[in-house]
Amino acid sequence: MDKSKELxxxxxxxxxxEVLKEIHSLFMMFHGSIRALLDKEPSGELxxxxxYPFIMDYLRDFLVGKxxxxxxFRDCLKERRTVQMLTVGREAAIEVQTLVRVLELCAGNTxxxxxxxxxxxxxxxxxxxxxxxxxxxxxxxxxTPHALSSGASSWSYLRKGNSSSHVATVSTLAPSGSVSEQFYGSRDTSPAGDNRYRITRPLQHDKWFKGKDGFLSTDIWGMDAGSLNVTTPTVWLRQTEERMYLCAYQYRSLTLILLIPFSSILNGxxxxxxxxxxxxxxxxLKILKVEEKLSKGWGGENAYHVSGYRYxxxxxxxxxxxxxPPAKVTTLTKESLLALNRLREExxxxxxxxxxxxxxxxxxLxxxxxxxxxxxxxxxxxxxxELYMVLEKANETLLYASDAVEKFSNRYCSGAFSLD
Incomplete structure (x- = not known):
């Protein structure tokens, strides 16, 4: 590809x-629909x-210096708005199912x-x-433990360092002022500095802490008026449009998120x-067993690496x-990643x-x-x-490359991508 194509x-x-979709979905989870906010105050000020602060807090995950x-293009072997699953053995799966049933009954009949x-x-x-x-x-x-320990985004393209050679950069976010001023100059108010509204900022950094009892707590939602305890976060479910209390518990590498129907808790x-x-x-006890079994079966950060393939x-x-794994993807050359990015565009x-x-x-296709x-x-x-793959061995023919994809499909995808 020539230089213009690279750019x-x-x-x-x-x-x-997908970044925009993610911002919108997260916003709705915490604040409800934008239409509902406009119905509440048609002027749009609310x-x-x-x-404004929600988007700025979200974008701080992409901020490195100014x-x-x-x-x-270096992130073309990632897919936002999907989940990454852990492969679980039969014994561990049984323990997980038992734990899920216990969690379901934590609030009694609801x-x-x-x-x-x-x-x-x-x-x-x-x-x-x-x-x-x-x-x-x-x-x-x-x-997650990594998010709590790093105080930064857990997205893999920011994990392995913040070298500007690994990502594309935009030096301005607004017509005037540096990016850092736009971020750090915005506290709990709108751009106009309107303090009439109590603004909850769930994407703020370094606001979640693990207590001695294992539960994660934050003061983002304020303090309970009747005690010195912090207010439990709430979220809105997209499917049922139901408001839920969010309780997070952590034991070693295991993180549990329990969602309790807001309407079922009568005394706050x-x-x-x-x-x-x-x-x-x-x-x-069940949490301990699940964590132990998952840890024993865990292959580490490179658990899903397949030698010779970047996929x-x-x-x-x-x-x-x-x-x-991100560390393996970084071994690919710029030319390979640009080619894959162009392929994904097509x-x-x-x-x-x-x-x-x-x-x-x-x-x-x-x-x-x-x-x-x-x-x-x-x-x-x-x-x-969908299967995307880069094969960097020199002098490979298309027939060789196609055969490599077939082998990968048959071994790791139950033949889902085989041409036969």
């Missing part, structure tokens, strides 16, 4: 669109007062929902796919405390993705055209691109599932 390939439009670093993560991977969920993605995203950003924070006590009394698997039907265009031409039907360094970038799309 065109720095950002992929669909990837940036909506702006909530939106540079705003957006997902670039069923609770739950999300269980190990490290930054999803183990179990009782939520809808949309709500699972939102809670999983927030947990990885702010609640006191009632939430009772549910937490029930969790400790009934689930502590991304996406199951669009289940909103799940799996990819080569796939995005084909998928978009297919939706218009034949709504409701997925299009089977295969695209191969040869990079300047002779690497192959390959995509296969079938039945709502």
């Amino acid at each position: 065109e390939a720095i950002w992929r439009i669909d990837a940036l669109r 909506t702006r007062a909530h939106l 540079k705003l670093q957006l997902p670039s 069923p609770c929902s739950s999300l269980i993560l190990f490290q930054d991977l999803l183990v179990s969920t009782t939520l809808s796919p949309e709500d699972t993605i939102n809670l999983f995203t927030y947990a990885v950003l702010r609640l 924070e006191q009632g939430v405390s009772i549910v937490k006590q029930q969790l400790l009394e009934n689930a502590s 991304l698997l996406v199951d669009g039907n289940r909103e799940i993705s799996r990819a080569s 796939v995005d265009s084909e998928k978009s055209r297919a939706k218009w031409d034949n709504p409701g039907h997925d299009k089977d 295969e695209v191969c691109i040869r990079a300047k360094n002779n690497a192959w970038a390959i995509a296969r799309i079938t039945g709502g599932k």
